[in-house]
Amino acid sequence: MILKSQVEWALHCCAILAGLPEGRYLSTKALAELHGLPKEYLSKALQSLSQASLVETTLGPSGGYRLAKTPSDINFLEIVEAVEGKARSFTCTNIRANNPCRPQGYCDSKPCAVARIMWEADEAWRDTLRRVRLSDLVGTLSEEVPADIWRSTFEWVLKRAG
Amino acid sequence: MILKSQVEWALHCCAILAGLPEGRYLSTKALAELHGLPKEYLSKALQSLSQASLVETTLGPSGGYRLAKTPSDINFLEIVEAVEGKARSFTCTNIRANNPCRPQGYCDSKPCAVARIMWEADEAWRDTLRRVRLSDLVGTLSEEVPADIWRSTFEWVLKRAG
DNA sequence: CGGTTTTCGGATATGATATGTCCTTAATTC
DNA sequence: GAATTAAGGACATATCATATCCGAAAACCG
Ligand code: FES
Ligand code: FES
Numbered sequence: 001m002i003l004k005s006q007v008e009w010a011l012h013c014c015a016i017l018a019g020l021p022e023g024r025y026l027s028t029k030a031l032a033e034l035h036g037l038p039k040e041y042l043s044k045a046l047q048s049l050s051q052a053s054l055v056e057t058t059l060g061p062s063g064g065y066r067l068a069k070t071p072s073d074i075n076f077l078e079i080v081e082a083v084e085g086k087a088r089s090f091t092c093t094n095i096r097a098n099n100p101c102r103p104q105g106y107c108d109s110k111p112c113a114v115a116r117i118m119w120e121a122d123e124a125w126r127d128t129l130r131r132v133r134l135s136d137l138v139g140t141l142s143e144e145v146p147a148d149i150w151r152s153t154f155e156w157v158l159k160r161a162g
Numbered sequence: 163m164i165l166k167s168q169v170e171w172a173l174h175c176c177a178i179l180a181g182l183p184e185g186r187y188l189s190t191k192a193l194a195e196l197h198g199l200p201k202e203y204l205s206k207a208l209q210s211l212s213q214a215s216l217v218e219t220t221l222g223p224s225g226g227y228r229l230a231k232t233p234s235d236i237n238f239l240e241i242v243e244a245v246e247g248k249a250r251s252f253t254c255t256n257i258r259a260n261n262p263c264r265p266q267g268y269c270d271s272k273p274c275a276v277a278r279i280m281w282e283a284d285e286a287w288r289d290t291l292r293r294v295r296l297s298d299l300v301g302t303l304s305e306e307v308p309a310d311i312w313r314s315t316f317e318w319v320l321k322r323a324g
Numbered sequence: 325c326g327g328t329t330t331t332c333g334g335a336t337a338t339g340a341t342a343t344g345t346c347c348t349t350a351a352t353t354c
Numbered sequence: 355g356a357a358t359t360a361a362g363g364a365c366a367t368a369t370c371a372t373a374t375c376c377g378a379a380a381a382c383c384g
Pocket of ligand 2: 008012253254255256257259273274
């Protein structure tokens with residue numbers, strides 16, 4: 001069970017977009033260059049964010065992406081699910097139904113106990129992500145990233161934001 | 163991010179083995195037949211359980227698997243990690259290091275903020291699984307599975323247990 | 325002892341999914 | 355009209371999950 005690397009990409013990109021001034025857009029090209037990622041493929045991740053209505057886009061030169069909501073209104077789960085999908089990590093294939101001791105045509109009333117436990121764990125994972133806002137990440141980053149790097153990155157981005 | 167189906171298989175098999183009388187073994191063949199699974203491939207999952215010291219084996223006719231510990235001493239996380247591995251679901255590929263604004267040779271002191279949050283969620287998932295014991299599952303099953311099916315399954319297993 | 329049954333591990337094949345590239349279309353800016 | 359951009363489809367490649375097969379070693383049974 002491994003998350004795709006697009007999840008990391010999306011989170012980093014959202015963190016950058018969160019620092020963008022009101023009304024400005026940042027292109028895929030800039031985001032790819034900033035993170036050292038293949039532009040074409042990163043584009044797929046950004047499209048996922050767009051389809052999830054987490055970011056807005058505009059075309060043409062000076063086009064690109066910006067957040068569709070305030071950073072404090074976006075949580076980690078939204079971003080993760082946008083690229084990873086909302087499907088649960090555990091799927092019950094109902095192998096209990098293959099038990100040869102079962103009467104013909106017997107039908108289970110509840111989802112099985114095994115799946116319920118695995119889904120509970122899945123929900124705990126999602127709950128944790130749901131509780132962390134994008135603004136929390138930006139806050140942590142602004143404390144931890146050395147001030148000069150933080151500032152020069154911001155300038156680098158502004159220079160390319162349309 | 164999707165768990166392999168072997169996880170489900172291992173959990174179901176452990177639940178069955180938990181009902182086995184002291185000192186008896188159940189073969190892969192019986193477990194595969196009971197759950198309608200490919201014997202050869204299920205064998206791989208059981209080998210994983212064996213390598214994790216969750217089950218003990220013996221060879222020859224009347225050989226097979228039995229639990230290595232009491233059901234109340236085995237938790238879900240042990241079983242899941244045995245077949246799924248202990249690696250975290252999120253891997254930080256350190257793309258922050260590609261930031262062109264960084265000074266040459268700059269080295270990060272901490273794991274990055276993004277990864278820490280994702281790992282926290284991963285830990286919440288593991289914590290939930292760690293808290294559920296195999297004996298809890300057996301207890302739930304014995305309440306929910308209709309008594310006649312429960313009993314006949316038990317007899318079916320005993321007839322094949324060496 | 326010899327034949328059977330079992331686990332174990334390696335080798336191999338197949339299918340699905342993640343990753344990555346390329347190209348076309350439509351919208352926007354200048 | 356030319357340049358730039360997101361969107362999305364087609365395609366190629368790599369990795370991993372799934373599945374099967376085989377040989378070796380151990381245990382049981384006659
Ligand atoms: S029958 Fe296996 S998890 Fe539901
Ligand atoms: S640098 Fe991306 S998660 Fe650590």
